[in-house]
Amino acid sequence: MDWHLLGVSFVMVFVSELGDKSQLAAIALSGSSKSLKAIFLGTSAALLLASFLGVLLGEGISQLLPMAWVKGIAATGFAIMGLKLLLSQFELAAICDPETPAESP
């Protein structure tokens, strides 16, 4: 067991991932969601799979996948989640919800 290599890869990934976009996304999502376990599992599973593919495929991954499309889809996903959060605020403040039980007999 190469403890030095284990330590080096741990420290390098830990430092480069601190404050990176996936950790910021985890902060943003968990602050506004009650299902913390789902956020944690989703984030770590995604990161583990991404780094597993990186280890497995090496440099080949950028040739296998159209990276512009992959990043574009991810960017759209983050935009939708962000807009959903902002719009839920906006509608609460501005529009009276028609399904409130106040008028029901």
Add this chain to the structure above:
Amino acid sequence: MSLQSASQSSSSSVLQIASTEDESELGASASQSASQLSSEPLPAVSPLGGTNLKVFLSTFLTIFLAELGDKTQLTTLLLAAKSHAPWIVFAGAGTALVITSLLGVWLGCWLARRISAKTLETAAGVLLLLISAQLFWEVFHL
């Protein structure tokens, strides 16, 4: 933070037009506002309008796609290629990634206990849009 959210709320009215074509999204946010107004929070329903599985899947997919080809992945693949010991590199990188996401969730939870839900959700929405903008910027400057 309050300046950011103020400027964002003015622009969110513009952005609302773009999303009105999505009926399911509107329905989800309408049921969310209904559950908040009746002050009986439904279990396992988040402000993102989904169940635990939906939250898991949306988190997983966006973060997975965003991390593909990112600098963390490049670090691991370079280390793995240089050392010829991919499993040790994966063990080290995997532990680091699980700990950083745990720290992220813990920090979000910590903030949620100190900041009002409205402020936090606005800030989270702005933060997610910034991440999205950063990714779009990367797409056009690859």
